[in-house]
Amino acid sequence: MKTAKGKDKARNTNEALKLVDDRKVGKRKAPAEKASKREKKAKKDPNKPKRPPSAFFVFLEDFRTTFKKENPNVKAVSAVGKAAGQKWKSMSQAEKAPYEEKAAKRKAEYEKLMDAYNKNLEEEGSDESEKSRSEVNDEDEASEEEAQLEKGKAGDEEEDDDADEEED
DNA sequence: CCTATGATTGTTCCG
């Protein structure tokens, strides 16, 4: 693919849609190679917590199911993505509110993950000073703190949660 | 056979 004059292959959608938004960021596609393989000990973060799905993704999870139900013929992930994007923008903030709320929860948990993650880096940070020591030998994991993290939330249902509703 | 990519927007993090 990426044939022809398609400057931005990802933007080839504009032919079907009037392109969503000319976001300046434009091409956020830099990864020439995607190191998907979690094998190898890449210098990347040892165990970086996955980022929480944004409200859009939360909505997507629900949307995908519905979309596929009504469009069992659709097989392209992009189709759902596009459709979701359009609908997403079509939705009012009120509709997105519940999704955003859920997304907020993800973030809350993510913060915890980050806490452990920060700690991890801290340990490695020490080593950074003495990199000449054991660099080739990065085999020590010694990280068992994140074992107990579920104690924070013991059956807390969002009930008394502040239901601040702000409509335009 | 296996892996990346495609597409959506948002969010998060590092420099």
Next chain:
DNA sequence: CGGAACAATCATAGG
């Protein structure tokens, strides 16, 4: 302050 990369999904295509 800004950009860059990545989060799910799943079929398809390419190596």
